[in-house]
Amino acid sequence: MAVETDPVKIMKQEVGKTAASRVSSGAIVGLGTGSTTAYAIESLGNRLQSGDLKDIVGVPTSFQAEVLAKQYGIPLTTLDAIDRIDVAIDGADEVDPQKNLIKGGGAAHTREKVVDSLAAEFIVVVDSGKLVDRLGSTFLLPVEVIPMAVTPVMRAIEKLGGKPELRMGIKKAGPVVTDQGNLVIDVKFEAIDNPIELEKTLNNLPGVLENGLFVGVANTILVGEIKDGKPTVREIA
Numbered sequence: 001m002a003v004e005t006d007p008v009k010i011m012k013q014e015v016g017k018t019a020a021s022r023v024s025s026g027a028i029v030g031l032g033t034g035s036t037t038a039y040a041i042e043s044l045g046n047r048l049q050s051g052d053l054k055d056i057v058g059v060p061t062s063f064q065a066e067v068l069a070k071q072y073g074i075p076l077t078t079l080d081a082i083d084r085i086d087v088a089i090d091g092a093d094e095v096d097p098q099k100n101l102i103k104g105g106g107a108a109h110t111r112e113k114v115v116d117s118l119a120a121e122f123i124v125v126v127d128s129g130k131l132v133d134r135l136g137s138t139f140l141l142p143v144e145v146i147p148m149a150v151t152p153v154m155r156a157i158e159k160l161g162g163k164p165e166l167r168m169g170i171k172k173a174g175p176v177v178t179d180q181g182n183l184v185i186d187v188k189f190e191a192i193d194n195p196i197e198l199e200k201t202l203n204n205l206p207g208v209l210e211n212g213l214f215v216g217v218a219n220t221i222l223v224g225e226i227k228d229g230k231p232t233v234r235e236i237a
């Protein structure tokens with residue numbers, strides 16, 4: 001594992017390693033997406049290689065997770081071939097005190113919600129900067145939409161009081177395209193007072209595939225922190 005010097009990366013690395021240390025041999029593991037989960041996938045690979053862990057199989061939540069799993073020697077499977085997921089490890093963009101989440105900063109929230117919701121235990125890995133009192137206070141809410149429905153969905157979101165913007169690519173001309181070939185609308189809501197209702201309302205708009213609110217899905221939040229200059233991991237169970 002590379003030696004990190006950036007404090008945020010150190011927190012992500014510690015929390016990723018801690019989550020990976022909780023996986024047992026024989027487990028079917030949901031492999032999340034993003035920079036924090038990438039450390040967990042790397043650590044799972046290291047444990048497999050050292051013989052500390054045996055016979056795990058991963059269910060990737062994105063093309064990124066699939067590529068990383070292959071790079072670190074984690075065998076993969078699909079939801080068609082299994083009847084359970086023992087544990088999923090995934091990041092988040094915001095976590096509120098009720099363990100509700102905003103996800104989708106990497107446009108992977110649709111597959112993530114499928115995999116994370118199926119897991120017997122869903123472990124969220126975040127650095128302390130992701131903890132918020134109220135969802136939507138620091139991060140726009142991602143909504144995956146099929147391309148032909150972008151304009152009506154944006155109008156409908158405005159009627160709900162949101163300010164939508166189409167997510168554009170970086171180092172790619174035009175919009176971000178998801179692993180499913182869809183587009184992402186990022187929405188600023190002044191306040192998300194009732195995440196469970198908003199999650200349902202958005203998903204009821206014709207053309208919306210999934211939004212990034214994860215309500216009541218997370219079991220355990222592992223928070224990477226720096227205390228007295230040292231990285232530590234705090235658990236919110």
Ligand SMILES: O=C[C@H](O)[C@H](O)[C@H](O)COP(=O)(O)O
Nearest residue numbers: 034035036091104105106108
């Ligand atoms: O679509 C991406 C995912 O929901 C990520 O898990 C989330 O954006 C957190 O990513 P990171 O660990 O890179 O902050």
